Amino acid sequence: MKSLVLYRSQYGSTEQYARWIQEELSCQSDHIDNLSKYDISDYDLIIVGEGVYAGQLKAAKKLIPIIEEYPDKKYIFFMVGIADMEDQENRDKLYSDLAKAMGSAIEKMKVFFLRGVLDYSKLNFKHKTMMWMLVKYLKGKDEKDLPKDGDQLISTYGKKVSFIDKNSIKPLIEYVREESYK
Numbered sequence: 001m002k003s004l005v006l007y008r009s010q011y012g013s014t015e016q017y018a019r020w021i022q023e024e025l026s027c028q029s030d031h032i033d034n035l036s037k038y039d040i041s042d043y044d045l046i047i048v049g050e051g052v053y054a055g056q057l058k059a060a061k062k063l064i065p066i067i068e069e070y071p072d073k074k075y076i077f078f079m080v081g082i083a084d085m086e087d088q089e090n091r092d093k094l095y096s097d098l099a100k101a102m103g104s105a106i107e108k109m110k111v112f113f114l115r116g117v118l119d120y121s122k123l124n125f126k127h128k129t130m131m132w133m134l135v136k137y138l139k140g141k142d143e144k145d146l147p148k149d150g151d152q153l154i155s156t157y158g159k160k161v162s163f164i165d166k167n168s169i170k171p172l173i174e175y176v177r178e179e180s181y182k
């Protein structure tokens, strides 16, 4: 199965996952902004990855016209975030963000959730401000009313937290290999 990996990554974690997937599948990977360089009809499987930023999913939106033009291709989307991806509630929240961004096109996609990096020393001004506002809001809440991961966001504020892990791409790679034999 000929695959193409496309990503949108602001601080490098999604790009790192895309490169690991590219290596495992011996295929090409590129930034989704370079999409026009590729003839999608040449590929059987399109894998798109994106770092999540408070529900904003720009790569997912770029994928919609491709799915409409090539509904018979296979599609995988991987979302990279700092939330605990073992937690079903966190996955459901991210999946509903993706559903909002993609509408019915989401039905064509197999979705995976991977954990990335949050390094405050690298954040741009807009992202630093967003995180500052979020943590200020969380600190104003009673401990019992804190949302999932809220206490962790408070305790790691200003630091670097990294959960990036090559092993976490295994289920995605296995899925691709199973699909290849169908």
Ligand SMILES: Cc1cc2nc3c(=O)[nH]c(=O)nc-3n(C[C@H](O)[C@H](O)[C@H](O)COP(=O)(O)O)c2cc1C
Binding pocket: 008, 009, 010, 011, 012, 013, 014, 015, 050, 051, 052, 053, 054, 055, 080, 081, 082, 083, 115, 116, 117, 118, 119, 123, 126, 127, 128, 130, 131
């Ligand atoms: C402003 C901001 C908002 C974020 N929102 C979320 C979020 O809603 N859910 C989540 O799991 N991670 C969130 N993150 C964490 C990023 O998704 C994480 O750092 C990811 O590794 C970024 O991927 P990238 O480096 O490829 O852009 C946010 C980070 C920032 C700076």
